[in-house]
Amino acid sequence: MNTLENKNTDTEGINGSQLKDSGFSNFKYMLVGILFGIVFVKAEIISWFRIQEMFQLQSFFMYGVIGSAVLVGIISVQIIKRFNIKTIQGEKIEIQPKTFSKGQIYGGLLFGFGWAITGACPGPLFAQIGTGVTVIVVTLLSAILGTWFYGLIKDKLPH
Amino acid sequence: MLEIIKEPWPWYVAGPLIGLTVPILLIIGNKSFGISSSLRHICAACIPANISFFKYDWKKESWNLFFVFGIFLGGIIAAYFLANPNPVEITAKLSEQLNSYGITDRSGLLPKELFSWESLFTLRGFIMIVVGGFLVGFGTRYAGGCTSGHAIMGISNLQWPSLVATICFMIGGFIMANLILPYILSL
Numbered sequence: 001m002n003t004l005e006n007k008n009t010d011t012e013g014i015n016g017s018q019l020k021d022s023g024f025s026n027f028k029y030m031l032v033g034i035l036f037g038i039v040f041v042k043a044e045i046i047s048w049f050r051i052q053e054m055f056q057l058q059s060f061f062m063y064g065v066i067g068s069a070v071l072v073g074i075i076s077v078q079i080i081k082r083f084n085i086k087t088i089q090g091e092k093i094e095i096q097p098k099t100f101s102k103g104q105i106y107g108g109l110l111f112g113f114g115w116a117i118t119g120a121c122p123g124p125l126f127a128q129i130g131t132g133v134t135v136i137v138v139t140l141l142s143a144i145l146g147t148w149f150y151g152l153i154k155d156k157l158p159h
Numbered sequence: 160m161l162e163i164i165k166e167p168w169p170w171y172v173a174g175p176l177i178g179l180t181v182p183i184l185l186i187i188g189n190k191s192f193g194i195s196s197s198l199r200h201i202c203a204a205c206i207p208a209n210i211s212f213f214k215y216d217w218k219k220e221s222w223n224l225f226f227v228f229g230i231f232l233g234g235i236i237a238a239y240f241l242a243n244p245n246p247v248e249i250t251a252k253l254s255e256q257l258n259s260y261g262i263t264d265r266s267g268l269l270p271k272e273l274f275s276w277e278s279l280f281t282l283r284g285f286i287m288i289v290v291g292g293f294l295v296g297f298g299t300r301y302a303g304g305c306t307s308g309h310a311i312m313g314i315s316n317l318q319w320p321s322l323v324a325t326i327c328f329m330i331g332g333f334i335m336a337n338l339i340l341p342y343i344l345s346l
Binding site: 016037038042055058065070079091094120121 | 197220234267268287340
């Protein structure tokens with residue numbers, strides 16, 4: 001079995017660890033996910049209305065969220081690199097570089113269309129379902145189908 | 160205390176907490192933050208169909224599935240124990256626009272006129288729910304990441320391709336929300 005194909009162009013959510021996670025140790029990611037989901041709902045980031053306000057430049061809110069998240073992320077990654085901080089298992093922290101492909105332009109635009117329609121990126125879809133809007137299961141299934149369709153026709157697309 | 164938590168949280172609380180997900184995932188297990196990859200792992204696990212893009216050891220990436228399942232559980236907890244009892248506040252301008260399309264529901268974070276099982280079987284609802292979802296799944300994978308993988312994780316690591324992707328997400332969103340969506344909403 002291969003590891004993730006074209007690791008350099010599609011590194012999202014990559015497991016940089018060489019260690020094997022036991023089923024139980026995966027629960028800590030679930031815990032982080034729970035906290036993350038609560039933030040998503042409580043800050044109304046999963047709100048369709050907030051996304052419309054963002055794309056119509058009516059509100060600073062989402063720009064503040066994304067901007068401050070990126071700022072904290074940049075500072076954190078710099079600190080990790082500067083002080084050579086290790087994982088709790090003692091491994092060196094590895095972050096795969098992202099290499100450019102035209103997919104980031106074409107795919108980026110298509111995702112932008114979908115984001116403005118559904119008011120959700122993939123993360124908020126899971127939280128929206130959790131809040132009880134059960135029809136979003138259909139959106140999620142359709143997103144899975146979209147991902148599958150990309151895999152099917154990938155070699156015919158410009159990259 | 161609980162009263163304060165039940166209020167909608169401001170951006171300067173939510174944004175930094177989301178940003179902290181980056182170092183937390185790196186430190187607790189060397190994982191790069193990213194969510195749309197979970198959709199790929201679901202494909203790999205359930206419908207690989209002999210497509211090379213889905214032939215990899217998805218079990219090694221199963222942390223990602225635990226993470227998104229957590230987001231789902233977080234949604235349940237926030238909605239049932241920490242819910243804001245008031246209607247969602249939106250700008251007067253957006254409210255006015257939506258009223259003109261007959262979208263008047265402000266009881267939840269998504270308007271029922273667009274996102275409900277009844278709506279799914281209308282042309283407008285089908286586009287919003289099914290076509291929109293397809294574009295999210297297809298576009299994020301084609302771009303190699305979504306808001307979390309590119310805009311937050313990628314830019315945090317100062318990767319310029321992620322900045323390109325993020326700019327394209329925004330351009331796509333501006334085009335759709337301002338130029339195309341009005342036609343869809345008036346269906």
